[in-house]
Amino acid sequence: MPRRGQRGEDIAADFLENNGHKIITRNYHCHRGEIDIISIDDDYVVFTEVKQRGKNSYLQPEEAITYSKKKRLINCAERWFMENEYTGGARIDVIAISDGEIRHYMNALHSDGY
Numbered sequence: 001m002p003r004r005g006q007r008g009e010d011i012a013a014d015f016l017e018n019n020g021h022k023i024i025t026r027n028y029h030c031h032r033g034e035i036d037i038i039s040i041d042d043d044y045v046v047f048t049e050v051k052q053r054g055k056n057s058y059l060q061p062e063e064a065i066t067y068s069k070k071k072r073l074i075n076c077a078e079r080w081f082m083e084n085e086y087t088g089g090a091r092i093d094v095i096a097i098s099d100g101e102i103r104h105y106m107n108a109l110h111s112d113g114y
Contacts, residue, residue, distance in 0.1 A: 008052030009036050012095040015102050021046065030079040033072030038080065044089045047077045049108075052097040061096035062105070070109050 013023055021039035028035045037048040049069070051061035073092055081090070094108040 008097050009050045011052075011097055011102065012048065012050040013037055015095065015104065016041075016046075016048065019104075028076070028080060030076050032075035032079055035073065035076050035080070044091055045080075045086060046091055046093050047073060047080070048093045048095055049073055050095045050097070054098075061098050062094065062103070065094060073109065 009026065013026065016037065016039050017023060019041075021041045024038045024040060024045070026037050028038055035047045036050040037046075039046045039048065049065060051064050053059060053061045053064075077090065077092060080086075091107040092109040094105040096103040096105070
């Protein structure tokens with residue numbers, strides 16, 4: 001049985017690949033949390049959080065990203081850097097999916113882009 005959120009992550013991965021990203025890994029876990037998709041976009045490693053909501057949801061997907069979730073994403077990205085000895089640029093993106101619409105917020109956590 002697919003885990004919860006799998007369909008949204010599949011949609012997001014396809015979206016990223018169609019927009020020039022090379023997917024490195026999906027569902028990266030560490031003791032600090034999880035990152036849905038890690039990809040390369042030009043000279044950046046991109047850590048992407050995917051949120052999906054159905055049409056009956058009263059919240060937009062973006063609203064589900066709390067302060068504690070942001071901290072876990074950042075901590076997990078830092079762990080990935082340590083494990084991979086990566087020294088290039090990086091950003092954290094958010095992909096929100098609702099009612100068939102995909103919204104991609106680049107560098108979302110740095111700029112509070114949503």
